[in-house]
Amino acid sequence: MQQDNVHINEHELVNQLLAGQPLAQQLAYDKYAAALYSLVLQIVGDTDTANNIIVNLFSYLFTHVQEFQSSGYNTLFSWLYRKARELAVNHSLSITSNSSQATSLTRQNLGAIQRFASTLNEAEQLVFKLSYFNGLPLSAIAKLMGKEEKEIDLILKSAMINFRKYISTHWI
Amino acid sequence: MDLKNYISSGIIESYVLGLATPDEERELEKMRRLFPEINTEIDAVERSVERLAFAEAVMPPMETRSRVVQRIEWNEGYNNTKTGSNTNFYNINLNGDHQNSITVHKWWRIAFVSLVVLSKIFLFLAILYYLKFKQIAEQAAQTPAKVEQQQVQQSSVR
Numbered sequence: 001m002q003q004d005n006v007h008i009n010e011h012e013l014v015n016q017l018l019a020g021q022p023l024a025q026q027l028a029y030d031k032y033a034a035a036l037y038s039l040v041l042q043i044v045g046d047t048d049t050a051n052n053i054i055v056n057l058f059s060y061l062f063t064h065v066q067e068f069q070s071s072g073y074n075t076l077f078s079w080l081y082r083k084a085r086e087l088a089v090n091h092s093l094s095i096t097s098n099s100s101q102a103t104s105l106t107r108q109n110l111g112a113i114q115r116f117a118s119t120l121n122e123a124e125q126l127v128f129k130l131s132y133f134n135g136l137p138l139s140a141i142a143k144l145m146g147k148e149e150k151e152i153d154l155i156l157k158s159a160m161i162n163f164r165k166y167i168s169t170h171w172i
Numbered sequence: 173m174d175l176k177n178y179i180s181s182g183i184i185e186s187y188v189l190g191l192a193t194p195d196e197e198r199e200l201e202k203m204r205r206l207f208p209e210i211n212t213e214i215d216a217v218e219r220s221v222e223r224l225a226f227a228e229a230v231m232p233p234m235e236t237r238s239r240v241v242q243r244i245e246w247n248e249g250y251n252n253t254k255t256g257s258n259t260n261f262y263n264i265n266l267n268g269d270h271q272n273s274i275t276v277h278k279w280w281r282i283a284f285v286s287l288v289v290l291s292k293i294f295l296f297l298a299i300l301y302y303l304k305f306k307q308i309a310e311q312a313a314q315t316p317a318k319v320e321q322q323q324v325q326q327s328s329v330r
Contacts, residue, residue, distance in 0.1 A: 025244045029237060034229035035222075041230060051236045058240045062247065072201060074211070078218040081225060082190040112224045131191055138193075156191065160182025167185070167220045 010076055017065040025062050032077055033058070036084045042111040043088035043133055053087045060087075089135030116166045124159040127152055178203065179213050188217045 008016070008027070016024030033054060040050045040057075060083060073079040113132065117125050130136045130144070138156070142149040186192040187200055204210040 020247070022244045022248050026241060029240050033237070033240075034231045035225040037232040037236075038228050038230040039225060047233070051232060051239075054232055054236055055239045055243070059243050062244065072197070072204075073218065074215040075218045075222060077222045077225070078188055081221065082188075085190050112228055132189060156186070157182055160186045160189075160191070161180065162182075163185045163189075164180065164182050164217075167217070167224070 014065065014068065014076055017062070020062075025058075028061060028076075029058055032080055035077070036080055038111065039081065040084055040088045042114065043085065044091055049091060050088075053084070053091060057084050057087055085132075086135075089133075092133075093135055116163060116170075119166065120159055120162055123155050124162065127155045128159040131156055175207055175209065179210065184210070184214050184217050188214065188221050 008024075013024055013028060013031075017028060036057065037050060037054055040053050041047070044050050044053065057080065061080060068076055068079045071079050073082070117128050117132075120128060126145070127141055130141045131138070136144070138149050138152045142152045145152065183192065183196060183200060187197060192200065200210070200214075204214065
């Protein structure tokens with residue numbers, strides 16, 4: 001790898017990805033794969049599936065990087081983070097729908113998001129986990145918990161307010 | 173809507189984590205166009221989540237990197253072939269036309285070749301035996317005529 005490609009800023013990296021530069025593609029993998037792999041592992045729970053999702057994620061990045069520009073995200077990582085979570089959750093949903101384990105919350109390891117979730121009250125914790133880790137829509141969570149969708153929405157909003165407080169005290 | 177309350181409602185965090193509904197996302201897009209402060213806030217939350225993710229990063233196995241690099245090289249080879257800058261690459265479409273083609277086990281090839289060879293052998297034998305049968309039939313037809321001819325010749329000699 002060329003030395004001048006190693007320390008390029010994100011804007012330049014995106015431009016090179018848009019141009020389909022193979023070195024930029026390798027650099028993007030080296031820069032982001034580990035952080036995204038950790039997220040995917042927390043959701044899917046097994047390394048083989050996580051490896052496949054990471055390969056698919058970066059293939060998606062290389063072929064759809066232009067979508068990042070219109071995504072509304074400021075950083076490439078945030079866009080990839082969202083995409084990685086989507087792929088992992090979609091995989092988990094297909095597994096759980098096949099094995100009828102829609103409420104399984106056992107796959108997550110103790111990551112930072114999990115540690116945040118453990119600070120929430122019981123209802124917030126359950127709604128947040130079902131939404132973030134299991135990817136269930138509010139309507140499905142409402143049905144599962146026997147509550148109104150609006151009530152679930154309020155619980156999730158409350159969890160997000162707590163998340164805001166949590167990151168302001170822990171990660172900023 | 174009060175900007176401070178909107179920002180502290182957790183909508184930005186919800187958006188960054190990918191939990192916002194499409195309606196909430198549309199509303200946020202509208203708000204960030206009206207209030208640049210929201211964009212600054214989104215940027216701050218994105219960077220916080222990025223720091224969080226990097227703090228607990230787990231390196232994927234080297235095999236995963238090799239698979240990604242392999243795909244990059246394939247794409248590079250494909251692009252070079254398209255532009256004609258490198259004619260040493262051939263592209264094989266592994267995702268064929270599923271509507272008009274079928275996939276069978278490789279043993280069917282052996283079975284098909286055996287069937288063709290056997291059919292050729294049987295055809296050859298059929299022609300061979302047909303010719304032999306025809307020859308014998310002709311001989312059999314000629315034999316009584318010859319015997320009669322010999323008898324006539326013998327009786328005329330006497």
